[in-house]
Amino acid sequence: MFIVAHRGTRETHPENTLLAFENALEGGTKAIELDIHQHQGEFWVIHDSWVNRTTDGAGPLNWFSAKGLKELDAGEGEQIPTLRETLHHLSGRCALNIELKGLDDIATLNSHLDYAINECGFNQEQLLVSSFNHHWLAELNRQRPELKIAALTASKPIGLCRFAQELNAYSVNIDLHVLDGEMVDDAKKRGLKVYVYTVNRQEDWQRLKTMGVDGIFCDVPNEAVKYFASTTSQTRVWPK
Secondary structure (H helix, E strand, C coil), rough: CEEEECCCCCCCCCCCCCHHHHHHHHHCCEEEEEEEEEEEEEEEECCCEEEECCCCCEEHHHHCCCCHHHCCCCCCCCCCCHHHHHHHHCCCEEEEHHHEEEEECCHHHHHHHHHHHHCCCHHHHHHHEEECHHHHHHCCCHCCCEEEEEEEECCCCCCCCHHHHCCCCHHHHECCCCCCCHHHHHHHHHCCEEEEECCCCCCCCCCCCHCCCCEEECCHHHHHHHHHCCCCCCCCCCCC
């Protein structure tokens, strides 16, 4: 079972911060998931389009200047990091899932991916871009067919995992509450990896392993790494 730190160690540290990412790495997790919104020429590593839940500020992200966003406390004195800052900080030390929440232009995203590979020590096999917006993924695949993409879903479509195969996705990332054996089997037949979010209980960890799921997104990733230590060797690249 491949373990992915969901927004870092968000159960114990401020989510989507460098502190939470570093804690995941220190605890033995080899893969991190983060969320990005594009605003004022930067990608901001934050899940929501409003700052209320995760910072001491209030209002939508686009109300703030870049300086204003940096002045917010994201918890324990942490700032909202930019994607560029995060890539530099992680420096290729883990596999990385970048979830697109807000995107204005793919050219800026491509420049960040180039920055990750050319200047931050990441290689192609470490990077995965996911989204619920499958139009963005389709365009990204058209421009960078070598890049791994993951199609997110919180539903069980009529065609099961066909949509992910049609996107030429590496994986289908499925909500725990809609996943079932039929979806897992269908994904495998289509050559897709199956990752499940968000999975924090040992009973679910074991059940998903039995079902043949490839990986989980977890708010307590270091605990999950320990749980699977005897059966799974974690790696810094996405499993083939």
